[in-house]
Amino acid sequence: MSFLQIKEVVKTYDKKVAVDHVSFDVPDGTIYGLLGPNGAGKTSLIRIITTITRPDSGEVLFNGEKLAEKHTSFIGYMPEERGFYKKMKVGEQLVYLARLKGLSLADAKQNINYWFEKFEIMDWMGKKVQDLSKGMQQKVQFISTIIHKPKLIILDEPFSGLDPINANLIENEIQLLKQQGVSIIFSTHRMEQVEEICDQIVLINQGKNVLEGDVKEIKNKYKEHLYNVRYVGDVKEGVEKFGKIREHLNNNLIINCDSAQHANDLLKWMIQGGVQITSFNEILPTISDIFIRKVEGKI
Amino acid sequence: MDKLWLIIKREYLTRVKSKSFLLSTILTPLAFLIFFVIIGFIIGYESKENQKVVIVDKANLLNKVMKDDKNIYYSFSDKNLDELKKEVESGNYNGVLVIPGLDSLLSKKAKAYYYAKTQLGLDAQSNLENELGDKISEYKMEKLGLDKKMLESIKTEVSLDPEPISASQKDESSSTAAVGAGLGTVMGIIMYMSVFIYGTMVMRSVMEEKMSRIVEVMISSVKPFQLMLGKILGVGAVGLTQLLIWMILIPLISITVTAFFGINPHEMQAHSAMAAQSIDPDDAKVMITRMLTEVWSLNWWLILPSFLFYFICGYILYSSLFAAVGSAIGDDLGESQSLTLPITIPVIIGFYIMFAAVRAPQSSLAVWGSLIPLFSPIVMPSRLVFDVPVWQIALSMFILLATTFFFVWLAGRIYRVGILLYGKKASYKELKKWMFYKD
Numbered sequence: 001m002s003f004l005q006i007k008e009v010v011k012t013y014d015k016k017v018a019v020d021h022v023s024f025d026v027p028d029g030t031i032y033g034l035l036g037p038n039g040a041g042k043t044s045l046i047r048i049i050t051t052i053t054r055p056d057s058g059e060v061l062f063n064g065e066k067l068a069e070k071h072t073s074f075i076g077y078m079p080e081e082r083g084f085y086k087k088m089k090v091g092e093q094l095v096y097l098a099r100l101k102g103l104s105l106a107d108a109k110q111n112i113n114y115w116f117e118k119f120e121i122m123d124w125m126g127k128k129v130q131d132l133s134k135g136m137q138q139k140v141q142f143i144s145t146i147i148h149k150p151k152l153i154i155l156d157e158p159f160s161g162l163d164p165i166n167a168n169l170i171e172n173e174i175q176l177l178k179q180q181g182v183s184i185i186f187s188t189h190r191m192e193q194v195e196e197i198c199d200q201i202v203l204i205n206q207g208k209n210v211l212e213g214d215v216k217e218i219k220n221k222y223k224e225h226l227y228n229v230r231y232v233g234d235v236k237e238g239v240e241k242f243g244k245i246r247e248h249l250n251n252n253l254i255i256n257c258d259s260a261q262h263a264n265d266l267l268k269w270m271i272q273g274g275v276q277i278t279s280f281n282e283i284l285p286t287i288s289d290i291f292i293r294k295v296e297g298k299i
Numbered sequence: 300m301d302k303l304w305l306i307i308k309r310e311y312l313t314r315v316k317s318k319s320f321l322l323s324t325i326l327t328p329l330a331f332l333i334f335f336v337i338i339g340f341i342i343g344y345e346s347k348e349n350q351k352v353v354i355v356d357k358a359n360l361l362n363k364v365m366k367d368d369k370n371i372y373y374s375f376s377d378k379n380l381d382e383l384k385k386e387v388e389s390g391n392y393n394g395v396l397v398i399p400g401l402d403s404l405l406s407k408k409a410k411a412y413y414y415a416k417t418q419l420g421l422d423a424q425s426n427l428e429n430e431l432g433d434k435i436s437e438y439k440m441e442k443l444g445l446d447k448k449m450l451e452s453i454k455t456e457v458s459l460d461p462e463p464i465s466a467s468q469k470d471e472s473s474s475t476a477a478v479g480a481g482l483g484t485v486m487g488i489i490m491y492m493s494v495f496i497y498g499t500m501v502m503r504s505v506m507e508e509k510m511s512r513i514v515e516v517m518i519s520s521v522k523p524f525q526l527m528l529g530k531i532l533g534v535g536a537v538g539l540t541q542l543l544i545w546m547i548l549i550p551l552i553s554i555t556v557t558a559f560f561g562i563n564p565h566e567m568q569a570h571s572a573m574a575a576q577s578i579d580p581d582d583a584k585v586m587i588t589r590m591l592t593e594v595w596s597l598n599w600w601l602i603l604p605s606f607l608f609y610f611i612c613g614y615i616l617y618s619s620l621f622a623a624v625g626s627a628i629g630d631d632l633g634e635s636q637s638l639t640l641p642i643t644i645p646v647i648i649g650f651y652i653m654f655a656a657v658r659a660p661q662s663s664l665a666v667w668g669s670l671i672p673l674f675s676p677i678v679m680p681s682r683l684v685f686d687v688p689v690w691q692i693a694l695s696m697f698i699l700l701a702t703t704f705f706f707v708w709l710a711g712r713i714y715r716v717g718i719l720l721y722g723k724k725a726s727y728k729e730l731k732k733w734m735f736y737k738d
Contacts, residue, residue, distance in 0.1 A: 051519065081512035
């Protein structure tokens with residue numbers, strides 16, 4: 001069953017339609033990518049999911065129930081702009097935020113200690129937020145997002161500004177959470193991250209849902225039968241029979257075949273011609289490619 | 300409700316535990332008291348230097364008698380002026396006072412001449428003039444054949460004693476008006492300052508949250524209205540705390556200062572009163588005592604709770620407006636002035652109405668000023684020491700309470716939109732639109 005269901009949600013601001021009849025479902029234990037160009041309506045959508053604003057029409061179902069105030073204790077939200085009370089101490093601030101999510105004082109402290117020990121940042125507890133570096137603040141903010149053990153997490157560009165080590169740390173945690181059954185909505189412009197991490201995605205453009213589904217399935221759907229062949233030896237004239245050549249240099253051939261069958265035939269023909277194949281693979285389109293082509297209306 | 304309480308607690312504790320709170324709470328009364336001590340010293344300061352003045356009284360108006368004034372010693376001489384001037388130069392005397400004869404016994408003015416290297420100070424000069432004036436009056440009385448005693452009985456000092464019409468009315472004394480005006484002004488000033496100090500504290504906090512983006516995280520957990528109200532109440536509690544501390548600290552410090560430095564604040568006040576109006580020192584002391592009794596006799600059971608009510612409501616009313624405006628201000632701090640000005644104008648008008656109200660507490664300006672909700676928190680407290688009809692107080696409180704609820708609700712509607720909008724040029728037209736946005 002889908003944990004979060006968005007059904008025909010519409011949101012208009014001052015005569016501009018920010019969210020235009022958008023529907024999609026986020027299953028349990030999934031990392032779900034929310035993609036789209038700037039101004040597409042992602043932020044408006046996120047604000048509806050986090051109950052900051054309400055849709056003009058349509059509905060949002062949270063674990064089968066209509067989304068309501070009480071669900072905020074089960075939602076964790078990390079906005080793109082890191083936000084903190086600068087002069088407050090880290091420990092105090094996390095306790096405050098956790099308690100606003102419904103945790104008792106004792107539970108809040110316990111959870112904070114757990115995470116600070118896990119991330120090995122215990123000595124930051126008494127520091128003021130403004131004394132931490134940007135990366136450090138982000139780690140702390142991540143903790144504040146998950147401290148109340150939410151069932152749904154929305155992360156808006158969580159890795160921006162993090163060095164590879166910390167980015168890896170956060171990513172591991174996200175994967176762990178997914179395995180525990182948490183639904184994670186991940187909004188980003190970094191397409192390579194989407195490929196690495198997301199299971200499913202939805203692409204929003206001009207307030208509309210233009211693409212959604214499993215990442216692998218989408219890549220398969222929009223594949224162009226692009227193949228990459230590396231070989232040793234000489235290839236005879238006639239490669240063009242099998243498709244459009246994108247690149248052919250230094251024993252490296254990239255060719256757009258008309259179908260998978262043609263690719264197979266190409267291989268057979270090359271082998272028969274005495275060429276030794278060192279590698280052969282299909283190049284699936286990147287999410288970035290698909291994104292651009294979709295937004296530009298080419299597909 | 301728990302969330303509201305959590306927010307109030309945080310807003311309160313973070314401010315009360317901060318260094319700036321401790322400093323301002325302790326330093327402000329101290330600064331005031333040090334100010335008064337210094338003024339007291341300056342006013343009470345007397346030059347200890349002795350001065351010898353020789354008087355040339357050709358017409359013998361003074362009859363060879365002149366009272367020595369503090370450290371000025373007078374003596375008479377028949378020598379001529381040039382000789383005496385030389386004696387001043389050689390240091391035998393500090394100055395020569397020449398009193399020419401009167402043109403006529405009926406002339407109202409007289410001139411005397413003081414020859415010296417350094418002139419007398421202001422106090423000494425005025426004392427001398429008064430003393431000379433008295434002595435010349437005596438001379439005239441004698442010469443005109445008038446009886447001094449009879450003349451003195453002509454002067455009559457009138458004091459107006461207010462009397463009630465019915466038995467239930469309070470019997471006021473003649474100092475009530477003065478005391479009332481003083482106390483009223485103090486209360487009005489406290490209200491005025493609280494609105495500005497704590498109201499702008501709320502506004503700055505709203506702006507900080509908006510600019511640091513913490514507000515987005517906050518309102519994914521709490522409703523915007525809860526956040527705004529929590530902030531208003533938390534800051535209000537800080538204000539009340541500070542006020543309470545001052546009400547305890549100021550008397551304590553006065554007592555300590557009195558004990559340590561041996562300065563009697565009553566004497567100090569008497570001194571300043573004297574210097575300001577040349578009142579007789581004994582009269583001044585009597586006045587102060589009368590004023591204090593007057594203060595004690597006031598109906599504090601009514602005044603204090605009412606003052607508290609106006610303080611709380613007035614603060615909440617104005618700070619909700621400040622919160623709404625703060626939510627509209629983006630990074631451009633220049634905008635803040637044009638937006639906060641319309642809020643400060645009623646406060647200032649109220650302040651001026653208060654000044655008029657303490658001088659004419661039953662005038663229609665005063666009455667209307669105590670009923671209109673934007674002015675009443677400042678005007679009504681200043682009238683409480685005078686006999687304000689209970690129905691007026693009740694009506695004023697009711698109107699203020701209703702208006703406060705309304706304004707808080709209105710501010711909430713503006714706040715919830717403003718905190719999420721960035722980059723939009725804030726103006727009152729915009730704010731009006733936000734009131735009607737659907738949730």
